Amino acid sequence: MITILRTIAEVRAWRDSLPSTEKLGFVPTMGALHAGHISLMELARRHADRTIASIFVNPLQFGPNEDLSKYPRPIEQDLALLEAAGVDAVFLPPVHELYPPDASTFVTEDSVSSHLCGAVRPGHFRGVTTVVLKLFNIVMPDLAVFGQKDAQQCVVIERMVRDLNLRVQILRGPIVREADGLALSSRNIYLEPADRQAAPAIFRSLEAARKAFEGGERDAAALAAIGRASLAGEPRISPQYWEVRHPQSLEPIATIGAEGALLAVAAHLGNTRLIDNLLLG
Numbered sequence: 001m002i003t004i005l006r007t008i009a010e011v012r013a014w015r016d017s018l019p020s021t022e023k024l025g026f027v028p029t030m031g032a033l034h035a036g037h038i039s040l041m042e043l044a045r046r047h048a049d050r051t052i053a054s055i056f057v058n059p060l061q062f063g064p065n066e067d068l069s070k071y072p073r074p075i076e077q078d079l080a081l082l083e084a085a086g087v088d089a090v091f092l093p094p095v096h097e098l099y100p101p102d103a104s105t106f107v108t109e110d111s112v113s114s115h116l117c118g119a120v121r122p123g124h125f126r127g128v129t130t131v132v133l134k135l136f137n138i139v140m141p142d143l144a145v146f147g148q149k150d151a152q153q154c155v156v157i158e159r160m161v162r163d164l165n166l167r168v169q170i171l172r173g174p175i176v177r178e179a180d181g182l183a184l185s186s187r188n189i190y191l192e193p194a195d196r197q198a199a200p201a202i203f204r205s206l207e208a209a210r211k212a213f214e215g216g217e218r219d220a221a222a223l224a225a226i227g228r229a230s231l232a233g234e235p236r237i238s239p240q241y242w243e244v245r246h247p248q249s250l251e252p253i254a255t256i257g258a259e260g261a262l263l264a265v266a267a268h269l270g271n272t273r274l275i276d277n278l279l280l281g
Ligand SMILES: Nc1ncnc2c1ncn2[C@@H]1O[C@H](COP(=O)(O)OP(=O)(O)OP(=O)(O)O)[C@@H](O)[C@H]1O
Pocket: 028, 029, 030, 031, 035, 036, 037, 039, 040, 145, 146, 147, 148, 149, 150, 173, 174, 175, 176, 177, 183, 184, 185, 186, 187, 188
């Protein structure tokens, strides 16, 4: 049976009960679990002796006009999926357990957070770094797993771990996709049928740029133009950004060199905002 932990004290007692020789793997999530999340649980299980997940829809990373209140919360189904995946424990804190009403200490990463999603979701990564550091301090994992689907989030967390000397190893899990290429996301359930049909055009636009890269194109502006033109063919999709960036600094680049590049897209389909990306080189 999976152990359900709702308070910080319960997590600490569970953590303290583990043999000190055992390695603990941690997978933070916002729930509404799908096969992408489960692949991260499996990755954690392969690299650790015990695995703990968290499910917490973190209010601090949602903007005032975002989908915090309607974010899906199918908790019984999530627990069944975690149990079936062989996860040992799950932390399900209520909001007041993590955020006292007068909380006044927050974590801000000032460089890689400012690009891409950070530029269009002000305060989002401050919410992510704050909650992830808090979760790390509560769970004290040896390793933590994040999905490449949220590529910028991976870069931000890796930077925080480096800059703050956190003793946790970060692993990235590859993007799990539907058969038609759409990256799995908890937000896909918001899509109207016609938007769901249109959505794989996002991945196709990344693939179009990858094909050009494999054909020898190294000019970042040319690759971005190919990706944007491909996406422009799908009228139901309104791109927010389609960028070619340095994979670690997330700064714009002119030419793709030995370090490769991150192709990153965010787009709206109706009221639903989806992101996707692809690493080159
Ligand atoms: N398709 C996927 N493949 C691999 N990992 C994923 C995938 N989707 C999400 N993840 C990862 O799961 C972790 C928890 O993410 P989260 O709970 O926000 O799910 P999500 O499906 O990305 O939801 P959202 O729709 O809010 O973006 C993150 O590390 C995220 O990168």
